Amino acid sequence: MRYELTERRQLILKLVIQEYIESPARPVASETLQRKYNLQYSSATIRNELAALEELGLLTHLHTSAGRIPTDAGYRYFVENLMERQALSPQEQRTIQHQFYQVRGELEQWIHLAAAVLARIAHNAAVVMPPRSLEVRFKHLELIAIYETVILLVLVLHDGTIKQQTLTSEQPYSQDELSQVAQRFNQQLHNAGLAEVERLERTDWEPPLSAFEQTVLELIARAMRQLEGQINERLYHDGLLEMLQQPEFSQPERIRQAIAILEEGKGINPLIPQALSSNGVQVVIGGEHVEDAMREYSVVLARYGRGRDLAGVVGIFGPTRMPYPRSISSVRYISSVMSDLLAELYGQRPDA
Structure with missing residues (x-):
């Protein structure tokens, strides 16, 4: 769906999403936006804009007196239109490169390292599909x-x-x-x-x-x-404890659900073929998933490798309240590092 938002509504939507992601899942009130971000609009004006964004389906609220929280559509608009790209710092990149350099010739180890690094950066669970030929020959x-x-x-x-x-x-x-x-x-x-x-x-x-x-x-x-x-059935994962520390997982049932998704791969495996056939980073948010169990989660995936000869997938799995800019940049960077390592290991050029 196309949304024609004024600059003011874009700004307010962006700030609501940023604040909600950075906070421990607290709804965002107009007074918070005005005070924290020094907005040159009255609280009444901000409330009107929040109401308008809610009518468009980009925000919602849990009860009458609460502030707003993003919807899946709001997150999607943010990712596609408002999000500022956040590249990993030079220091982070050097550290990651050094870690991979230490295990560069050991394929199994750098697959596990990729999952551990992504989980640490994004504070969510990470998944890695080992490289393999996409066509059985x-x-x-x-x-x-x-x-x-x-x-x-x-x-x-x-x-x-x-x-x-x-x-x-x-x-x-x-x-x-x-x-x-x-x-x-x-x-x-x-x-x-x-x-x-x-x-x-x-x-x-x-x-x-x-x-x-x-x-x-x-x-x-x-x-x-x-x-x-069976091409996409073998997924390594890491970062479960990091993800479960978030407020979304205060209920035992939600914890069991997240563990089942990671251990069994049922909600993530169906996304692998599309990631393998696509260039760039793929982001699937909440209700965009086919599996009902995935409707409260987002997944960020990217392929790595050498064309169809040898390729795998790296990604991040977590609640929809995910730090999308950092998650996307980290997945993009790790996929690039792994493509280079795979090319070095097999002596061939990686994906462009």
Whole structure:
């Protein structure tokens, strides 16, 4: 929805949101705005403007005598139109770079470090999806004879993921015979994505596939489908205690809900594909979420990595009363640092 706000209403809305974010979730009264920010308007004028902003759906109030608090629409207008960009200070950037430099060659450690740094900066929970290929692609297959008709299938994908599965054949195969079968697939499926593997399932091979080879091909396709569906399921998180110290979490039920969201990832995982396919920082506020359990939370996400070859997501999760300028700038900066580290680790250029 488009809002045509005067400069005065924009200023008052901005100050209400800033004050509400900085305070321990206290509604903002007209007298507070006039006194603290030395506004050159009377309290009556400010009250009228607050009422007008409430009619527009940008502010609301909890009861008659209370001050105003932002709505989801008010936060959205603030993020898109009023928010001043707050870059991390040079000192903060140097500290972060030094921390990452110390673990630069250890992928697992800097994923955990990214979550810890974001949580500390934003005083909210942080989530990090490890980097992986956004398209599951075949790299190598091994078939290993275990015992008579029992065979171990080892599938290696382009991003280093390894999938192992045992299968039973109707007749025994020697290791040489299994190696020949594996070599045929390695030649035919080299660097193939899931769509190509599924196409080859429907294609007549020359020479034709044996029943055993057809079973192997079906297992390869099934494993790749499962792995592609799991791309965004592994999320690291940190900062739960920082987030739970905020006044929004005074009730046990709200605490349990937040823990469940982070531990199970149900409300955050659906946002990952959009973040992976987008450039810049994505902000989802309150009622914009599809999941009902997420309606009182905001999420700030950004992708990092190298195109579709290898990419992940970093982000912040917290109540809608979130310090958006600092959250957005920290997510943007950490995603940039991680893109550079990933490029250095794999010797390729990061995303532009």
